[in-house]
Amino acid sequence: MDIRENMEKKYHEALSTYLKDQNEQALYQGQKISRLHIKYNISPEEIISMHKNNLMELYPELPGKVLDSFDFLLEVMMGYGIAYREHQSLRHQQQELKTEIEIAANVQHTLLETEIPDIKALEIGAISVPARQMNGDYYHFVQDENERIGVGIADVIGKGIPAALCMSMIKYAMDSLPEHRHEPNSVLESLNRVVEHNVDPSMFITMFYGLYDPHDRLFSYASAGHEPGFYYDAATGTFSDLDAKGLLLGVDKKTRYRQYEKKVNRGDMIILLSDGVTECRTNDGFIEGKRLLVSLKRICICKPRKW
Amino acid sequence: MEFQSCVKIINEWDIVAARQLGRNVAKELGFGTVDQARITTAISELARNIYLYAGQGSVSIEKLNINGKSGLKIIADDQGPGIEDIRRVMEDGYTTSGGLGAGLPGAKRLMDDFDIESIPGEGTKIIATKWLR
Ligand SMILES: Nc1ncnc2c1ncn2[C@@H]1O[C@H](COP(=O)(O)OP(=O)(O)O)[C@@H](O)[C@H]1O
């Protein structure tokens, strides 16, 4: 017995039981049949036809007009049948897209992976939690042969897949910068030209680039409109903004970036972030820079540096 | 020559005539009520598109008998503006009517075979077949 015949038999049994004695038990059977119909792609118009055939069988003396009315109902239900099929196929497509995005997210994860440099003079940590499956934030560390450590942090304005694709481009542009061009302002200037040239005009990228030289303990940095970081001065126990001015990447290909310098003393701390942190919603609204500072201070007091 | 008959689509009432023709032929061939409704719905969509987008054209219905298999073939033909991007219009959810009608993807699902030929500026020809099981 094929599925359709089997379904017809089930429908017939449940309907005749219900018509004999209108009880909840038979209606529950009806609900189960409904699930089965969906499972086996039986469309509404077929159910109406099944219903009509059953009635004719159970009540041969039923007025013709009553039966005719089911032909009308069948016609009316055609649209629902089509909408149902469309829904099925869209669902299938959505599932496929989801799988593809998962794969893309994994690929992106591998592409953007960066190794945190391990040098004695510094303690470095980084965390990134994607707002959606694909991450529009990016950070990257480079260490050159003079033990200088470069750190880039970027954020594409706009989230989702286009932003994530854009990040992969930044990463490749960074990788192909010549060794000697790791001065923060020139890094941003090169990347700005790449972005201006290659990226959709509606897409902008903010970026901060810093370079720490352990020999003279100098941290030089430049920013392309990126969320300002914080600097913790261990001697005074105070935080200050790591302010740097500069236009976003991709606005004007001739943009020049100013480079700032800061002498880093023992126990000091540099905190860089993306606006994902400040935009992050908490129960009482957005986290503001000030509140963030308060939390940071608390953390610093609780966990004294090990030196 | 196999049976073929044709309805000219000029105004909205001709859509009804095309449906009627399709239903009669479907009945003669022995299609059940569900398939009859599917065939007429597909005819309706194609005829309505002619009426709406091409201004006028025709819908022909053909009885098929190939290797002992019988079927019904719809040919919707017009010399209207044609369809620029066929792939696009065959995507679910593309219709301008906001998915209220079956549209072309719906009509395709109701039939077994579905084929569009369209040349922008010259016209559109859609051939759809339903086989009797
Ligand atoms: N015969 C035709 N001639 C020209 N354009 C057509 C024709 N049929 C369909 N189209 C184009 O294809 C689109 C999609 O058609 P359809 O799937 O029936 O959805 P809808 O009619 O609801 O927009 C129409 O909006 C129209 O632009």
Ligand SMILES: [Mg+2]
């Ligand atoms: Mg239409």
